[in-house]
Amino acid sequence: MKSLWRMLEKKKKENGAHSIHLPDSLQDIHRDVIVIGAGMAGVLIAYYLKEQGKSVLILEADEPASGQTQGTTAKITSQHGLKYSTLIQGVGKRKARLYAQANEEAIAEFERLIRDKKIDCQFERVPAFLYTLQNKEALEKEAQAAAELGIDAYFTCETELLFPVEGAVCFRNQAQFSPLDFLKEISAELEIVEHAKVTKIRGNRVVTKRGILSADAIVVATHYPLLNVPGFYFLRQHQERSYMLALSGCRRLKGMYYGIDKNGRTLRQAGDYLLFGGNARRTGENENGGVYEQLLVAARQYFPECRELTRWSAQDCMPHDGIPFIGRYSVFTPNLYVATGFQKWGMTSSMIAALLLRDEICGIENPYEKLFSPRRLNFRASFGNLLRDVGISAKGLYKGAFHKSEKRGEYHRRSKRCAHMGCELTWNPDEQSWDCPCHGSRFAADGRLLDNPAKKGLAKKE
Numbered sequence: 370m371k372s373l374w375r376m377l378e379k380k381k382k383e384n385g386a387h388s389i390h391l392p393d394s395l396q397d398i399h400r401d402v403i404v405i406g407a408g409m410a411g412v413l414i415a416y417y418l419k420e421q422g423k424s425v426l427i428l429e430a431d432e433p434a435s436g437q438t439q440g441t442t443a444k445i446t447s448q449h450g451l452k453y454s455t456l457i458q459g460v461g462k463r464k465a466r467l468y469a470q471a472n473e474e475a476i477a478e479f480e481r482l483i484r485d486k487k488i489d490c491q492f493e494r495v496p497a498f499l500y501t502l503q504n505k506e507a508l509e510k511e512a513q514a515a516a517e518l519g520i521d522a523y524f525t526c527e528t529e530l531l532f533p534v535e536g537a538v539c540f541r542n543q544a545q546f547s548p549l550d551f552l553k554e555i556s557a558e559l560e561i562v563e564h565a566k567v568t569k570i571r572g573n574r575v576v577t578k579r580g581i582l583s584a585d586a587i588v589v590a591t592h593y594p595l596l597n598v599p600g601f602y603f604l605r606q607h608q609e610r611s612y613m614l615a616l617s618g619c620r621r622l623k624g625m626y627y628g629i630d631k632n633g634r635t636l637r638q639a640g641d642y643l644l645f646g647g648n649a650r651r652t653g654e655n656e657n658g659g660v661y662e663q664l665l666v667a668a669r670q671y672f673p674e675c676r677e678l679t680r681w682s683a684q685d686c687m688p689h690d691g692i693p694f695i696g697r698y699s700v701f702t703p704n705l706y707v708a709t710g711f712q713k714w715g716m717t718s719s720m721i722a723a724l725l726l727r728d729e730i731c732g733i734e735n736p737y738e739k740l741f742s743p744r745r746l747n748f749r750a751s752f753g754n755l756l757r758d759v760g761i762s763a764k765g766l767y768k769g770a771f772h773k774s775e776k777r778g779e780y781h782r783r784s785k786r787c788a789h790m791g792c793e794l795t796w797n798p799d800e801q802s803w804d805c806p807c808h809g810s811r812f813a814a815d816g817r818l819l820d821n822p823a824k825k826g827l828a829k830k831e
């Protein structure tokens with residue numbers, strides 16, 4: 370199931386540029402910086418470091434943008450759901466203001482870069498709306514919080530949507546684009562080695578099957594961080610999966626929309642198509658299936674004439690305190706950096722990561738370093754989510770262990786254990802995949818690894 374961006378890209382590929390390939394052996398290659406992962410984050414990080422004169426190499430396990438970036442809705446916004454009322458309550462006004470500023474600056478930097486480099490990626494400034502069918506109060510609060518933090522936002526009950534809303538918050542002057550068109554152009558002059566999966570990092574050395582490379586600084590931009598220890602990111606975030614449709618024959622929308630209610634939808638226009646998504650849930654919690662059909666029924670309620678072009682899903686890391694992790698991987702690894710926890714807002718988060726890591730690696734002061742630092746402790750904002758995640762992981766691990774002792778039973782034939790930490794996997798009928806509710810790894814029906822943090826597929830006996 371291909372995303373809209375992949376389908377459109379395929380049509381153009383015949384005349385498209387490709388990333389630079391190095392010789393098969395990577396042994397003893399040294400660069401100032403090695404970036405692991407060529408998604409939106411990895412490519413932008415490499416781009417800005419190269420601009421500073423660093424020699425940079427990207428190692429990509431598959432092909433550029435073959436991870437979650439190909440499944441994004443690609444709204445470039447500082448509007449991240451009910452973000453600002455939640456942040457003010459959880460981490461205070463000062464940090465919430467910094468978060469808003471960092472994201473607003475990221476939008477502006479996308480615009481500058483795209484304009485200066487004349488990148489044809491359908492970038493356009495459009496308003497972004499949160500909407501509700503039932504919780505007007507929450508949106509009034511969010512509008513007030515956003516305005517207090519200096520965002521150009523207002524509350525309204527009027528939208529162009531075909532259904533009446535109880536309320537909406539409009540952030541003016543946000544943006545949207547075509548992410549793969551953007552990445553293709555921005556990566557044209559970068560050194561990207563495809564099919565070079567990193568299996569280990571040891572000090573300043575990076576291990577792949579094609580050789581061991583070294584760098585003064587290494588950046589992990591693999592969506593879910595590559596190493597369990599140090600860093601312990603598997604204790605600090607979980608993964609959530611969302612489902613998308615690209616529809617034709619719908620009335621065109623001028624703005625971007627995001628519903629805050631349970632089963633709220635995300636909508637935006639992408640050329641002739643309408644992106645219509647939702648049904649977000651923790652990865653591993655779609656055992657009943659039927660989510661695409663539910664989406665289609667909902668879409669037809671509002672756009673009876675619509676036709677489905679394609680459907681797909683993707684997932685993202687949800688940090689406990691609602692703030693991405695960008696900075697030094699851990700206190701024990703001075704030359705290792707990370708960018709993760711984008712909570713389904715990875716366009717601006719990737720840009721923030723690129724500017725912040727550029728500054729950290731080049732020794733330049735950056736006002737957002739502490740806010741995004743993986744070493745921060747936002748106990749009040751994290752505690753509830755931490756407890757919930759620990760509970761879910763403990764249950765998954767317990768079931769996985771039980772599975773091990775029941776090798777001969779019916780139970781064994783119907784279940785599998787994750788190659789990451791041994792949690793019990795659940796079957797996702799919509800994706801025909803085995804998904805892990807603990808940390809979000811995914812495997813194809815034949816056991817092939819689909820999504821991190823597991824590093825390998827399922828053993829045959831599983």
Ligand SMILES: Cc1cc2nc3c(=O)[nH]c(=O)nc-3n(C[C@H](O)[C@H](O)[C@H](O)COP(=O)(O)OP(=O)(O)OC[C@H]3O[C@@H](n4cnc5c(N)ncnc54)[C@H](O)[C@@H]3O)c2cc1C
Pocket residue numbers: 405406407408409410411428429430431432433434435436437438439440441442443444445446565566567568590591592595609610611612613646682683684685708709711712713714715716717718719821
């Ligand atoms: C349904 C959905 C809709 C979304 N919509 C939006 C939106 O509208 N706006 C927004 O801002 N954000 C959105 N997001 C979030 C955004 O898409 C992601 O946060 C972002 O694409 C993540 O980029 P990334 O570079 O971190 O990860 P990825 O794109 O996953 O890139 C990581 C790369 O690392 C590679 N890799 C992994 N392991 C290794 C290894 N061991 N060695 C080498 N390479 C490796 C992978 O192959 C992959 O190419 C959405 C997310 C979802 C799920």
